[in-house]
Amino acid sequence: MAEVMRSETLNISNNTSSLASPELLHVLAVDDSIVDRKFIERLLRVSSCKVTVVDSATRALQYLGLDGDNNSVGFEDLKINLIMTDYSMPGMTGYELLKKIKESSAFREIPVVIMSSENILPRIDRCLEEGAEDFLLKPVKLADVKRLRDSLLKAEERVFKNIMHKRELEANDIFSQLKRAKI
Amino acid sequence: MQRQVALIKQSLFDQGYLDEQFIELEELQDDANPNFVEEVATLYFKDSARLISNIEQALERGSFDFNRLDNYMHQFKGSSTSIGASKVKTECTMFREYCRVGNAEGCLRTFKQLKKEHATLRKKLEQYFQASK
Numbered sequence: 532m533a534e535v536m537r538s539e540t541l542n543i544s545n546n547t548s549s550l551a552s553p554e555l556l557h558v559l560a561v562d563d564s565i566v567d568r569k570f571i572e573r574l575l576r577v578s579s580c581k582v583t584v585v586d587s588a589t590r591a592l593q594y595l596g597l598d599g600d601n602n603s604v605g606f607e608d609l610k611i612n613l614i615m616t617d618y619s620m621p622g623m624t625g626y627e628l629l630k631k632i633k634e635s636s637a638f639r640e641i642p643v644v645i646m647s648s649e650n651i652l653p654r655i656d657r658c659l660e661e662g663a664e665d666f667l668l669k670p671v672k673l674a675d676v677k678r679l680r681d682s683l684l685k686a687e688e689r690v691f692k693n694i695m696h697k698r699e700l701e702a703n704d705i706f707s708q709l710k711r712a713k714i
Numbered sequence: 715m716q717r718q719v720a721l722i723k724q725s726l727f728d729q730g731y732l733d734e735q736f737i738e739l740e741e742l743q744d745d746a747n748p749n750f751v752e753e754v755a756t757l758y759f760k761d762s763a764r765l766i767s768n769i770e771q772a773l774e775r776g777s778f779d780f781n782r783l784d785n786y787m788h789q790f791k792g793s794s795t796s797i798g799a800s801k802v803k804t805e806c807t808m809f810r811e812y813c814r815v816g817n818a819e820g821c822l823r824t825f826k827q828l829k830k831e832h833a834t835l836r837k838k839l840e841q842y843f844q845a846s847k
Contacts, residue, residue, distance in 0.1 A: 566758050
């Protein structure tokens with residue numbers, strides 16, 4: 532008598548992808564300049580990304596639910612694949628935002644890209660040391676955004692393939708057990 | 715009308731008012747977003763008017779807060795770069811240099827020139843967008 536295997540028994544998550552929706556990366560962009568916000572939003576849309584734009588690091592933290600108020604609605608469902616932030620912003624800088632994100636257990640895995648109009652090597656080093664994925668010089672080029680997107684999609688694909696492979700191994704394992712039990 | 719558009723555009727580039735960044739913006743336009751560049755330009759002129767006003771107030775006060783002025787110019791330079799406003803960007807850079815060395819006279823002179831370039835660019839872009847419709 533074959534026992535019906537349910538997914539909970541197999542302990543496999545149904546959510547195989549951290550993408551916001553099939554094939555769509557969700558990018559959170561942070562910039563205090565209204566012109567740059569409009570520009571980066573368009574660059575990301577043209578690159579087929581879902582975009583959320585905010586005008587300060589504080590608002591970015593609020594959006595992520597990291598502002599200490601702990602009341603972000605749907606926090607668990609928030610899927611961000613990439614954060615792009617300007618470096619020089621009033622109040623909290625992009626660098627400080629980067630640090631806060633890397634300190635957070637929920638979001639430290641999310642790649643953070645810093646954008647700056649100033650090509651200052653110590654600044655770039657500091658950001659990369661703090662865990663920034665990349666440092667882009669403004670004005671950001673469409674080619675930069677596409678490169679980021681492609682590299683992230685490849686990474687997602689690898690994760691997806693690993694999960695599928697794991698599923699396959701687990702399914703084979705169960706099949707072998709069933710055979711041995713002569714069901 | 716097409717020829718006039720091309721002529722205005724060519725002159726904007728030849729005279730150095732615009733640089734390649736403007737072309738990058740135009741390449742982001744498509745049938746679904748045919749007014750993207752004009753929208754960016756509108757935002758830019760609204761934002762830069764605010765900055766100009768802030769700088770004017772700061773300069774009128776007499777006591778030169780070079781840090782504050784440099785801050786405004788950093789923003790101004792940033793958005794000017796993003797839209798490809800080449801001459802305005804150059805004036806911003808010069809202004810910041812004068813701030814760095816604490817040269818009030820230089821700041822005032824450069825600011826006057828900056829406003830002139832800014833106004834000219836605005837007029838020419840308005841003509842350009844009008845002719846493009």
